[in-house]
Amino acid sequence: VQAVFRSNLSHLLDLMGSGKESLIFMKKRTKRLTAQWALAAQRLAQKLGATRRDQKQILVHIGFLTEESGDVFSPRVLKGGPLGEMVQWADILAALYVLGHGLRVTVSLKELQSNLGVPPGRGSCPLTMPLPFDLIYTDYHGLQQMKQHMGLSFKKYRCRIRVIDTFGTEPAYNHEEYATLHGYRTNWGYWNLNPKQFMTMFPHTPDNSFMGFVSEELNETEKQLIKGGKASNMAVVYGKEASIWKGKEKFLGILNKYMEIHGTVYYESQRPPEVPAFVKNHGLLPQPEFQQLLRKAKLFIGFGFPYEGPAPLEAIANGCIFLQSRFSPPHSSLNHEFFRGKPTSREVFSQHPYAENFIGKPHVWTVDYNNSEEFEAAIKAIMRTQVDPYLPYEYTCEGMLERIHAYIQHQDFCIAPGPVLPGAHTPQSPFVLAPNATHLEWARNASLAPAAWPPAHSLRAWLAAPGRACTDTCLDHGLICEPSFFPFLNSQDAFLKLQVPCDSTESEMNHLYPAFAQPGQECYLQKEPLLFSCAGSNSKYRRLCPCRDFRKGQVALCQGCL
Ligand code: UDP
Numbered sequence: 001v002q003a004v005f006r007s008n009l010s011h012l013l014d015l016m017g018s019g020k021e022s023l024i025f026m027k028k029r030t031k032r033l034t035a036q037w038a039l040a041a042q043r044l045a046q047k048l049g050a051t052r053r054d055q056k057q058i059l060v061h062i063g064f065l066t067e068e069s070g071d072v073f074s075p076r077v078l079k080g081g082p083l084g085e086m087v088q089w090a091d092i093l094a095a096l097y098v099l100g101h102g103l104r105v106t107v108s109l110k111e112l113q114s115n116l117g118v119p120p121g122r123g124s125c126p127l128t129m130p131l132p133f134d135l136i137y138t139d140y141h142g143l144q145q146m147k148q149h150m151g152l153s154f155k156k157y158r159c160r161i162r163v164i165d166t167f168g169t170e171p172a173y174n175h176e177e178y179a180t181l182h183g184y185r186t187n188w189g190y191w192n193l194n195p196k197q198f199m200t201m202f203p204h205t206p207d208n209s210f211m212g213f214v215s216e217e218l219n220e221t222e223k224q225l226i227k228g229g230k231a232s233n234m235a236v237v238y239g240k241e242a243s244i245w246k247g248k249e250k251f252l253g254i255l256n257k258y259m260e261i262h263g264t265v266y267y268e269s270q271r272p273p274e275v276p277a278f279v280k281n282h283g284l285l286p287q288p289e290f291q292q293l294l295r296k297a298k299l300f301i302g303f304g305f306p307y308e309g310p311a312p313l314e315a316i317a318n319g320c321i322f323l324q325s326r327f328s329p330p331h332s333s334l335n336h337e338f339f340r341g342k343p344t345s346r347e348v349f350s351q352h353p354y355a356e357n358f359i360g361k362p363h364v365w366t367v368d369y370n371n372s373e374e375f376e377a378a379i380k381a382i383m384r385t386q387v388d389p390y391l392p393y394e395y396t397c398e399g400m401l402e403r404i405h406a407y408i409q410h411q412d413f414c415i416a417p418g419p420v421l422p423g424a425h426t427p428q429s430p431f432v433l434a435p436n437a438t439h440l441e442w443a444r445n446a447s448l449a450p451a452a453w454p455p456a457h458s459l460r461a462w463l464a465a466p467g468r469a470c471t472d473t474c475l476d477h478g479l480i481c482e483p484s485f486f487p488f489l490n491s492q493d494a495f496l497k498l499q500v501p502c503d504s505t506e507s508e509m510n511h512l513y514p515a516f517a518q519p520g521q522e523c524y525l526q527k528e529p530l531l532f533s534c535a536g537s538n539s540k541y542r543r544l545c546p547c548r549d550f551r552k553g554q555v556a557l558c559q560g561c562l
Pocket residue numbers: 081082083084085087239240264283284285286287288290291306308309310311312314
């Protein structure tokens with residue numbers, strides 16, 4: 001059956017159920033964004049033309065909202081608790097629905113069981129039963145619940161699962177045996193999924209799929225109106241919880257010399273003691289009123305927490321400049337409580353790395369807050385800087401629909417891994433050394449480019465400098481690391497073509513392989529396909545890195561990927 005775009009979301013609102021504060025927040029958002037989704041669907045339909053889109057049956061099980069997982073978020077929706085996850089789930093539901101797929105939504109274990117066909121009263125079904133869904137979107141909590149209640153069919157059908165995972169899960173932490181042996185075990189477990197089954201909120205590492213969310217988009221008239229109506233001396237502080245203001249008196253004092261400071265900090269009866277009297281605190285605002293505040297403000301300022309939420313994108317989309325602190329040394333699971341035990345080795349160099357790296361100046365200023373002069377100079381410069389509202393394409397409704405469409409039509413983790421087996425020596429390798437001898441590319445005349453996605457001809461392979469990760473190496477060349485290309489490179493032939501002087505070649509389990517170790521001139525191939533990883537580095541190795549191009553404003557998709 002072909003999927004047909006939908007523009008009326010009222011049935012989706014029914015599917016989302018009711019009662020919980022979190023669901024009310026999500027439904028309000030979906031309702032408010034209906035017109036934007038409809039317009040985006042129209043545009044994407046035009047862009048895709050006659051492209052075939054299969055309709056899938058999809059279950060969305062939002063584990064963190066179930067009572068069985070403790071549902072700690074719902075009671076905090078109106079009290080300044082995190083809303084980013086709810087923003088994202090609301091947008092995922094909307095996107096799947098607008099794309100025209102068959103949708104079920106569950107937010108309790110009971111509903112999950114009944115949708116999976118687990119007989120009532122039974123903890124789990126020991127026999128494999130047919131699964132009525134092509135795809136299941138869930139989170140780590142939901143994954144655990146499915147494992148407990150699906151019996152043997154969990155193993156059989158886990159390739160259909162997609163895990164919404166805000167901060168990402170790197171391959172080294174995902175592989176059970178490897179994580180256990182090498183100190184990558186975390187509380188989140190090791191699920192031996194294809195790392196691309198984990199879907200993140202921002203494009204952290206290309207080892208995972210970038211899911212994202214949307215921010216409201218302005219039309220030209222609104223943009224002009226907003227630009228004209230800005231108060232050049234108005235600042236809004238990022239953060240709904242009073243705790244983030246603690247110890248920030250010095251910065252607030254400096255900022256207060258130049259600007260009128262507004263906050264949206266939750267409070268019960270009186271002003272939270274952390275928020276100084278000169279700050280105009282609005283309390284936690286409903287989302288549309290928060291947007292209105294951003295439309296008037298010149299500056300949106302972060303004090304280091306929360307990390308990587310939606311609000312800075314909304315601020316920039318509403319014409320604010322986002323000022324944030326640089327983290328030096330970077331925050332990571334090694335030195336910061338928040339990241340401790342998270343299944344990623346990522347180093348976070350500022351409060352919002354996406355804003356810093358993908359947007360940057362003039363919209364985003366990342367400065368060292370320990371240096372008061374630098375901080376003060378930035379504020380003065382920002383007050384003189386004119387910016388237009390800006391929203392990266394990948395965070396528009398159309399961009400999100402395009403990306404999810406591509407994933408649904410092309411990502412299939414139920415088929416055996418890549419056409420070139422790891423370690424295999426392909427007699428007629430499809431690669432050639434590029435004319436300038438810096439990297440490998442797909443030979444123009446290679447007869448059989450395997451039917452991979454992304455298409456294999458977009459591959460460019462580089463040998464990284466010692467100690468460099470593939471994520472960074474590809475970015476250095478204006479490209480993005482593409483882990484699904486690793487199998488093509490995992491051969492002696494690739495080293496040979498790159499003229500790497502291997503004294504010997506061995507095949508082992510290591511998330512940094514394929515790589516060349518300089519002392520000893522040894523080449524290493526990857527033995528375990530699940531461990532292919534863009535992330536990770538060690539000064540001992542020069543990694544062999546598969547890169548590809550990407551669409552401007554849509555880093556998840558290569559030029560020929562739609
Ligand atoms: N938000 C809101 N009212 C406010 C402040 C923020 O509704 O007073 C919304 C905002 O529009 C954003 C969401 O809260 O979409 C999440 O924002 P944040 O970046 O703070 O991420 P979180 O830490 O909540 O996940």
